[in-house]
Amino acid sequence: MSDTHRNPADRVLRRAVDVGLLVPALLTGAAIALQLVAIDDLAQQLVTHWGPEGPDGYGPAWVYPVMTLLGGLVLPSLLAGSAMRPLARGERSPMLRLMPALAASLATLFSALATGMVLTQVGPSFDAGVGWVLALAFGAAGVVGWVAWAAQPSQDVIVPAALPVDALGAGPHERLAWIGRAELGKGAGAALVSACVLLAGLAVWTWALADVVAAAITTGVAILVALLAAAMTVFHVRADRTGLTVRSAVGFPRFTIPAADIASVGVIDVAGLAHFGGWGVRVIPGATGVILRNGTALEVTRGSGRRFVLTLDDAATVAAVLGAVRASQAGGARDADQD
Amino acid sequence: MLIRIDPTAETDLYEQIADSVREDVAAARLVAGDRLPSAREVAQALDVNLHTVLKAYQALREEGLVEMRRGRGAVIAPMSAAVAELAADAGALVARARELGLGTEALIAAVRQAARAPRDT
Structure with missing residues (x-):
């Protein structure tokens, strides 16, 4: 958090742009060009899906360049793009290094997959079979991801400093408690619900088709996703004399920070993707996050220096309560020493 | 809360x-x-x-x-x-009490008294 030991800012940012935006653009550009050269007629039918017994799905040839564009350029650009603003602001974290590397890796995967699948079918000399295409694409994605990670300077964590919050003034005998909820953002909640409904519908449909194996799998996935969604949607939050307790509405996961282990509390503006690599319950080096949306969050730093971040509308009040609890604990310890 | x-x-x-x-x-x-x-x-x-x-x-x-x-x-x-609506009136009352040099307790006592008093309209 000090300015004395800052990385040369433009080098970190430049490398991130190279790796996370330029590489995907070049790769997908080359891949789409190759595909267009190989495909004579964009409307011709090509195999688009392989089952255990060989090809079982067909579609027009233009599906491949479109898939390359979406999976190889649009999605990676969104991922890498989320890291650019924080980097330009001077923030640093392994997540901000990971996002561009992930973008390069994804771009490689989609470019190689789509191009390989096209070339096995319409190319003049390349007929390796789809198994090899898969192996090569995933292998290349792994290698490119690793190189993209290594090509960027390592980043010591510099996150926006939490704004300190004044402890709530409390009398020596006063007891404070804050009880409330941390909830998923409305858009994310709607997306999760529709995903669950969709999966449930899919499960019912596969049962109706009497394909028992597929039905069992889709049902299992539907139940798993619904459980995960339930566990990540609403958290009960309690700040009292014992410290901070955060518990999912379904009981698990739960987090407890004893009052004695609170080193400092503050309010922070959090960006899920850039700071924690996504949303939900996130465990990253140096921090644990319950990140249900972007925006105002409570930050509690533990005695070990590890940060706990929880997105909360009324983060300032909770921080003030925990500050008072911490102060009264320290006061109590002092009194005990004097006795 | x-x-x-x-x-x-x-x-x-x-x-x-x-x-x-x-x-x-x-x-x-x-x-x-x-x-x-x-x-x-x-x-x-x-x-x-x-x-x-x-x-x-x-x-x-x-x-x-x-x-x-x-x-x-x-x-x-x-x-x-309705209670939230009263907040502005309450604020005005407190400001008036301060002007007169009255503390919160005195103000509360005055309000209680007013609530107990029979309505004269």
Whole structure:
């Protein structure tokens, strides 16, 4: 958090742009060009899906360049793009290094997959079979991801400093408690619900088709996703004399920070993707996050220096309560020493 | 929802808990439809008897600030909007009292007196 030991800012940012935006653009550009050269007629039918017994799905040839564009350029650009603003602001974290590397890796995967699948079918000399295409694409994605990670300077964590919050003034005998909820953002909640409904519908449909194996799998996935969604949607939050307790509405996961282990509390503006690599319950080096949306969050730093971040509308009040609890604990310890 | 109590204060504990809710309603931090935490959770957090919290909720219910709903527990009632509406008037009253050099306690006593006095209209 000090300015004395800052990385040369433009080098970190430049490398991130190279790796996370330029590489995907070049790769997908080359891949789409190759595909267009190989495909004579964009409307011709090509195999688009392989089952255990060989090809079982067909579609027009233009599906491949479109898939390359979406999976190889649009999605990676969104991922890498989320890291650019924080980097330009001077923030640093392994997540901000990971996002561009992930973008390069994804771009490689989609470019190689789509191009390989096209070339096995319409190319003049390349007929390796789809198994090899898969192996090569995933292998290349792994290698490119690793190189993209290594090509960027390592980043010591510099996150926006939490704004300190004044402890709530409390009398020596006063007891404070804050009880409330941390909830998923409305858009994310709607997306999760529709995903669950969709999966449930899919499960019912596969049962109706009497394909028992597929039905069992889709049902299992539907139940798993619904459980995960339930566990990540609403958290009960309690700040009292014992410290901070955060518990999912379904009981698990739960987090407890004893009052004695609170080193400092503050309010922070959090960006899920850039700071924690996504949303939900996130465990990253140096921090644990319950990140249900972007925006105002409570930050509690533990005695070990590890940060706990929880997105909360009324983060300032909770921080003030925990500050008072911490102060009264320290006061109590002092009194005990004097006795 | 923030609740603060002082066991050494003269006011009953349940009144102090109810006051915390009343203040939040007056400041519109709690609005109609908001759910209050379960009495058990409040009791644990404040380290007080469960019945103390239940008594506070009961008092709020009798005032019409809170409704008990099956399956949802205690919920802030629509009446709370009227209380929040009074906030501006209350602010003006406090400002006037300060002008006259009166403290909060004196003001509260005056309001109580006015509430007890028979209406002369």
